[in-house]
Amino acid sequence: MTPRATARLQFHAGFTLDDAVGVVPYLSRLGISHIYASPITTARRGSTHGYDVVDPTRVNPELGGEAALGRLSEALRGHAMGLVLDIVPNHMAVGGSDNPWWLDVLEHGRASPHASWFDIDWQPVEPGLAGKLLVPFLGGPYGEVLESGELVLRFDEGSGAFFVAYHDHRFPLSPESRRDLVGDPATVLAMHDPMREDGRQRLHALLERQHYRPSFWRLAADALNWRRFFDITGLAGFRVEVPAAFDASHALILRLHAEGVIDGVRIDHVDGLADPRGYCRKLRRRLRTARPGMEPLIWVEKILAPGETLPATWLTDGTSGYDFMDEVAAVLHDPAGADPLGRLWADISGCDADFPTEVLAARRQILRESLAAEVTLAALALKRTADADMRQRDFGLHAIRRVLMELAVHIVTYRPYLGVGPRSTTDTQLIRQAIAKARPGLPATDGALLAAFDAWLGAEPVSVLPAAQRRTRIMAQRRFQHLTAPLAAKSMEDTAFYRYGRLLSRNEVGADPAIFATTPERFHAAQAARAAALPRALLATATHDHKRGEDLRARLAVLSEMPEAWERSLRTWIGTSSPPDTSVAAMLLQMMVGAWPLDLQPEDAAGLRGFADRLAAWQRKALREAKRRTRWTLPDEAYETVCEDYLRRLLVPGPLLTDIAAFADRIAAAGAVNGLSQCLLRCTAPGVPDLYQGTEFWDLSLVDPDNRRAVDWAARERALDAAVPPGAAMHHWRDGHIKQAVIGAALHCRREAGSLFERGSYELLAVEGPRRAHVLGFRRRWGDAQAIVVTTRLPAALLGQEPRPLAPAAAWQGSAIRLADDAATAWRDVMTGTVHVAQDGGLAVARLLSELPVCLLMPERPA
Known part of the structure; x- marks a missing residue:
């Protein structure tokens, strides 16, 4: 179904x-x-x-x-x-002692029936690794770990086998080496005691005979000879x-x-x-x-x-659903805020780089530092394909590596999709654009090599090659694609997102922060295209991987409408709080006003401590992901402590905190309007709406693990049991029950008119009047069934001082939805039960949105 x-x-x-x-x-x-x-x-x-x-x-x-x-x-x-x-x-988790397929490969090497299941290069550039896997799970250099006695021979009574243990890691011994361990277990273990010089030498000699080489975890970035998930050595690529x-x-x-x-x-x-x-x-x-x-x-x-x-x-x-998450967020941002907020960020951060520049710098850094081993794997595969052709074997490994790195940073998607068949027009354009951008950064002598790369990456069809060359070429293409995908993710989502702070609501998975906003026309076009091509695609606005909760982003989007007010407040707060780093402070203060709990008072010491703890965990992750002053692989804990101390000073009750809380409250109602609009659009647009656990109440979560906290299901059940209609829930909108009521009403409508929402067309509704830019309206139609959806857009200008997420009637200035000629004339709002009758072929927005900032209309059937 x-x-x-x-x-x-x-x-x-x-x-x-x-x-x-x-x-x-x-x-x-x-x-x-x-x-x-x-x-x-x-x-x-x-x-x-x-x-x-x-x-x-x-x-x-x-x-x-x-x-x-x-x-x-x-x-x-x-x-x-x-x-x-x-x-x-x-991928699969490796290391430890719990993956039987991986342990079998460690034990038997290339002879293991599972060896081909993991993406291993058995002939890497490191001569000491020929025929072996590097297993970089040691906490320090191999020699130091061996001398400390942390690597130790053990005997498994259950299986009757010896193995080497390192904390939770199990390194099985090859059958050949086990056969040489004669004598009773106690004697064998004593002979390999690493705390004695002779025992340590025997243990080292035993390890040297294995199909793997234990090493310091830092070596993974440079010498790993198997594919992993991104740069996580504990997750091995699975074939x-x-x-x-x-x-x-x-x-x-x-x-x-x-x-x-x-x-x-x-x-x-x-x-x-x-x-x-x-x-x-x-x-x-x-x-x-x-x-x-x-x-x-x-x-x-x-x-x-x-x-x-x-x-x-x-x-x-x-x-x-990440694509929909980006589309709906972008249409709720005011494009007029892009330039002033960009100038503000450049001035406060001291960095005038735009987002594409930040991404390019991050890509180069990630290739150098985090994915150097993956670069080597790809370069070796490309060198092998060059060596297989007498016309290309004089291309050197270092030159191939140099061109590979420059080309990879300019691949603008996650990857091309190369195979045995002809290269697609899309991939040809992708690769040749990257070659054109890479050329100025390379010596002129690399021109022939760039042309060879074009051939290796599909310009010359693999199908025309002899069998041996074909296999080599396919592996080279795969290594290239296995490099560009993690490069895109690590450089953008896990680095540049934490460096560029124009407006953090646009720094989200699936989005490109360089694209600050989109027009209603483009939003509607994207939905119509989905209705035609992928009507069962998921529609998400919150996920287990999001950087910021859906309603946090909706609240920060309000700043796009009021950049001047935000600039005045931000400069005041930074100017009076002596931050250790102004760019860090600017991002932190955005997160504070965006995530400020709707029930938190600036005098609530216990509540402030809990909020500070959540923000501190987010900030530590943000600082390390940015990879500037500190990082996961080399944390600067002193710097992190200074930044956390600043965060906690901001959350001490006083005039500064009162002002920050007041600003958060000032934009909260408009943020709630955005949240409800986003919510109803997800529930009614073409596709399948996805509800992330617990987000039927306001979602002001931070990045994981904050967005994976336990859900109070009992509270949500009680709210649903109360059956308070959306209009009535407006009176206590801060508790989030209004959002649940909107979701429930919309999904009930989908239940009653399944074919309409599953298969129905998507049609833009024309809006007339001075406030037309503040309305998103569309019609779904399937046969005789139809529905109309109207939501509020850019609400800050409409609300004024209104404390509720509802624009006063006068704010709409006579704007109206223009109905198609074949549309019904009488409509019932499923949220409120109110019947609206078209006049002169239109519906007044002020009436439609008099009780809620959104409405879902179904034709009113005659009594």
């Missing part, structure tokens, strides 16, 4: 599958049709997110195992609901393109689909796969085969660059 709406739930030991059973009746009454679950296969013990999978063949016992999944499935079916699972085909690897890692998912337990999947980080198109098509085919007659749901987690579209040939239902 086509989902009506999904609810994303984060599963972990503190919220299990059985816990979700108790939430099912509430979600059903709210209007949710499917639970959209975080990964539930066996992850590393204590995982709070599930993406560090160690065994994809079993349901995580920490979540209750398969028995609990069965109970959840039964509860869902009892409420006519479905289940979609987040799956992780791109799902290998048939046996696909079958083993998907057996559980296919069986659960065949048994009717799940209805589809969301594919995590699809751009990390060697062949996203081939994988998605194969997965759809296998799911169809597993459950004939049931078309599975397949969503992909993909960040679309500006102008990029999801390829239709992948045969997916769409993305997981």
Whole structure:
């Protein structure tokens, strides 16, 4: 069945599958049709997110195992609901002692049946690593760790096997080396005691005979010879393109689909796969085969660059919703705020670099520091493809590496999609634009090499090459694509987002902060395109990965309408608070006014402490992600402490804090209008609305782990039980019940008119009058069924001093929605029950939005 709406739930030991059973009746009454679950296969013990999978063949016992999944499935079916699972085909957690496939590779090396399942280069540039894996999990240099006795030989009584242990890490011994360990276990262990010189030498000699080489974790950035997820060494790339690897890692998912337990999947980080198109098509085919007659749901987690579209040939239902999250946020920003806020940021930060410049600098830094090993892997693969052609073998490795790095920084999407067939027009344009931008930064002598890169990256079809060359070329292309995807993510979302602070509401996953706002016309065009191409795509406005909660972003968007007022306040606060770094202070103060709890008073000492703790965790992460004065790999704790001390000084009761709190309160009502508009647009636009857990109340969360805090489900159930209509909830709007009421009313409407919202067209409604820029209106139509959606845009200019998120009637200055000739004349607002009758072919906005800042109209049927 086509989902009506999904609810994303984060599963972990503190919220299990059985816990979700108790939430099912509430979600059903709210209007949710499917639970959209975080990964539930066996992850590393204590995982709070599930993406560090160690065994994809079993349901995580920490979540209750398969028995609990069965109970959840039964509860869902009892409420006519479905289940979609987040799956992780791109990588697995390694290190530790809990991934049997990885441990088998360590034990048997290339002879392991699982060796081809991990993306390992067995002939790396480091001569000492030939035929071995680098396992950089040691906390210090190898020699120091060995001398300290932290690397130690152990004997497993259960299996009767010796292994080397390092804290929680298990390093199995090869069968050949185990055979040489003669004698009783106690004697063997004593002979390899690292606290004695002779024992240490024996232990070192034993380790040298293994199919792996333990090393200091810092060496990973330079010498790692296997693909990982981004720069996280604890997550190894998984080669799902290998048939046996696909079958083993998907057996559980296919069986659960065949048994009717799940209805589809969301594919995590699809751009990390060697062949996203081939994988998605194969997965759809296998799911169809597993459950004939049931078309599975397949969503992909993909960040679309500006102008990029999801390829239709992948045969997916769409993305997981970051594109919609960007579109709806951008249309709620005032483009007039871009330049003044940009000048303010440049002046206060002392940096006049625009966002593209920041990204380019971040890309170069990430390539040098975080992804140097990945650069080496790609350069070696490209060198091998050059050596396979007598015309190109004189291109040197260092030259290839130099051109590769310059070319990679100019790939503007996550990656191209290269394969055996001809290169697409889109990818040709992408790569040749990157070559053109790279050329000025390279010596003129690299011109021939740039032309070779164009050929290697698809200008010369792989299909025309001899078999051996074809394999080498395909691997080179894959290594290139495996480099550009993490480079895009690490440089933009995990670095530049934390350096550039023009307006933090635009620094969000899926967005390009260089694009400050979009017009209603472009927003409407994007929705119409989705209705035509991907009507079952997910629509998200909050996720487990967002940098800022959806209503925090909605509140900060108000600053785009009042840049002068924000500048006056920001300069005053910075000028009177002696910050250690003005750019850090500017970002922090944005977060303070954006996240200020609606019930927090500036005299509430306990509340302020809790708020300060949350902000301090966000700021520490922000400083380290920016990678300027401090970073995760080399933290400057003294600097971080100075910044935290400043944060806590700001939150001491006094005149400064009172002024900050007053400003937050000043923009709170307009922020709530944006939040409700964003909410209704998500629930009614083409696609499937996705509710992130708990965000049916105001979502002023910060970056993870703050956005993954426990949800007070009981409070939400009580609010739903009260059945307060949206109009009445306006009187106590600060508690968030009004948002839940709007969601409930909209989803109830979707339940009653399913085909209209699942398949209906999307048509822009014309707005007339002086306030037309402040209205977003559209019609959905399917046959004789139709609905009209009207929301408020840019509310600050409308509200004035109004303390509620509702513009006074006079503010609309006679603006009206112009109806199409075939539209109904009488409409009932499903939020309030009010009937509106068209006059002269139009509906007055002041009347439509007299009780709420949004409305959803359905034709009024004659009594």
